Amino acid sequence: MKDNRSLLEDLALESVQRHGLKALSFRTLADEIGIKSSSVHYYFPEKSDLAEVLIARYRDELFSSLQAIELQSSSLKKKISAFITIFERVAKDDRLCLCGMLAAEVEHLSEHNKQLLASLFSDMEKWLTRTFELQRTSINSSLTSAQLARASLSGLEGALLVDRAMGNHRRLKAQKEFILSQLT
Amino acid sequence: MKDNRSLLEDLALESVQRHGLKALSFRTLADEIGIKSSSVHYYFPEKSDLAEVLIARYRDELFSSLQAIELQSSSLKKKISAFITIFERVAKDDRLCLCGMLAAEVEHLSEHNKQLLASLFSDMEKWLTRTFELQRTSINSSLTSAQLARASLSGLEGALLVDRAMGNHRRLKAQKEFILSQLT
DNA sequence: GTCTATATACAGATAGAC
DNA sequence: GTCTATCTGTATATAGAC
Known part of the structure; x- marks a missing residue:
């Protein structure tokens, strides 16, 4: 049995990925677990x-x-395939990536949350860049690893959208083929 | 001197591309040209x-x-470069593509507008597919023209996002390099 | 076309009782 | 932790005067 705090986070995350942060209502959220909106403010003023909690x-x-x-996959192609699987799960669940949805709503985020979002994107790109660079010889492209990382991540976000x-x-599916076609 | 209907459309388009349709308010829109919100309802009930008008x-x-x-550019690379220029102009203006923004808000659109949005995306992809296919020999990729079109368009949308x-x-920039790297 | 006035709904947030 | 009650702001939308 989960506590209300966790339940609220679960429901809020799903709602934001489906309908956006601006459309998320404390009232509706509270209704879904049978409490009042003022009680939601107890957990999240x-x-x-x-x-902020959702991003974290x-x-x-x-x-x-x-x-x-990193631990399970050996070849670069397998690693990137596994990375794309994360997006496929999100798509199957009729959601957007949280980052993608918040990026569309970035003008409505607090300054602090804008920074958290940017650093999350940045760290995902860094992971991809490092992963590409470590097995650079498996790449058949004129682009740098950093450019491939930027194009791959934003391409996947756009595909979900x-x-x-x-x-x-x-x-x-097309984006996956496109990215993997650059790897040997 | 533009009439109020056109002025409202201009301001609304800019606002939706920057902040989204849900955040667009008839009141704020009216204030910006010095009329009342009820007058906006005169033009757009x-x-x-x-x-719907904005999408059209x-x-x-x-x-x-x-x-x-199609008229100005000869080589495939020039045509696709020119296509990407459309997105570069949007980015320079600190906007999203209208389609991309509405895609993020698709759950809040009317059924009719959802269809208009889908057919707009579809027609853009068709144009790209046809353009690729007409000069297929200039493409260096294992993907079909349709797959390249899907990956390119969604990639550009994601890049803006x-x-x-x-x-x-x-x-x-990375997305542009990535797409153009497939063309000779 | 534009206005005033208003109906209705829902949002975020807080005070204070239990 | 959760409640009731409430403040305040804003949204869409409409009726009817000018």
């Missing part, structure tokens, strides 16, 4: 406090996935 | 009516740009 949680779970990839509007997963 | 306008301007590209969160244009 302001909406920005909740957003997403970051933690993401980084443990990345560590698992457009696929949601189109009701299928064709762009994520 | 409901918010979804305004959104965006579509018209986009397609005339695409036609110009992530770049906004990061405060620079590095992902759009």
